[in-house]
Amino acid sequence: xxxxxxxRMARTTPLKAKRVIDLIKGKKxxxxxxxxxxxxxxxxxxxxxxxxxxxxxxxxxxxYVDIDMLKIKTAYVGQGPVxxxxxxxxxxxxxxxxxxxxxxxxxxxxEPKK
Numbered sequence: 001x002x003x004x005x006x007x008r009m010a011r012t013t014p015l016k017a018k019r020v021i022d023l024i025k026g027k028k029x030x031x032x033x034x035x036x037x038x039x040x041x042x043x044x045x046x047x048x049x050x051x052x053x054x055x056x057x058x059x060x061x062x063x064y065v066d067i068d069m070l071k072i073k074t075a076y077v078g079q080g081p082v083x084x085x086x087x088x089x090x091x092x093x094x095x096x097x098x099x100x101x102x103x104x105x106x107x108x109x110x111e112p113k114k
Contacts, residue, residue: 001058001061001062001065001109001110002073002107002108002109003054003055003057003058003061003070003107003108003109004054004057004105004106004107004108005050005051005053005054005057005105005106006103006104006105006106007046007049007050007103007104007105008080008103009080009081009101009103010043010046010080010101010102010103010104011099011101012042012043012046012100012101012102013100013102014077014078014079014080014100014102016041016042016043017043017046017047017077017102017104018077019041019043020036020039020041020043020044020047021047021075021076021077021104023035023039024036024047024051024072024075025072025074025075026071026072027071027072028068028069028070028071028072028111029051029054029055029067029070029071029072029108030067030068030070032051032072033048033051033052036048036051046104047104047106050104050106051072051106054106054107054108055067055070055108058070058108058110062110065110066110066113069110069111069113070108070109070110070111071108071109071110071111072106072107072108073107073108073109074105074106074107075104075105075106075107076104076105077102077103077104077105078102078103078104078105079100079101079102079103080100080101080102080103081101082098082099082100082101083098083099083101084096084097084098084099085097085099
C-alpha cells in the first residue's frame, strides 16, 4: 500500500530542501521523524510536518496500519514558481531578488511483516 503527501509552494529553495530529503530517503518513517526533529535546518520543520501528514494519510487509508512498518519509498523535491522582486541600487540601477519555492513529495509504503 502506497501513501503520499505533497507540499506545494513551500517557501524554501529546492537545494535546501533536497539537502534534508537526501538524509531521510529510504529510512523508516519513525526513524526519519526522530532525525528530522533534531536537524538544525529550517526545511526540516516543513518536511517533518509533511511526513506526519503522509503517516496520517496512511492511517486514514488503513486503520490497522503499523506506523513502525512504514518506510519512505521515495522522496523528492521539485522547483516551484520563482517570485521576482526588485531591489534598488546606486545610480538608478536595480537588482532582481529571486524568491524560490519548491514542491516536496513524500511517498510511503508499508513493509511486509516478517
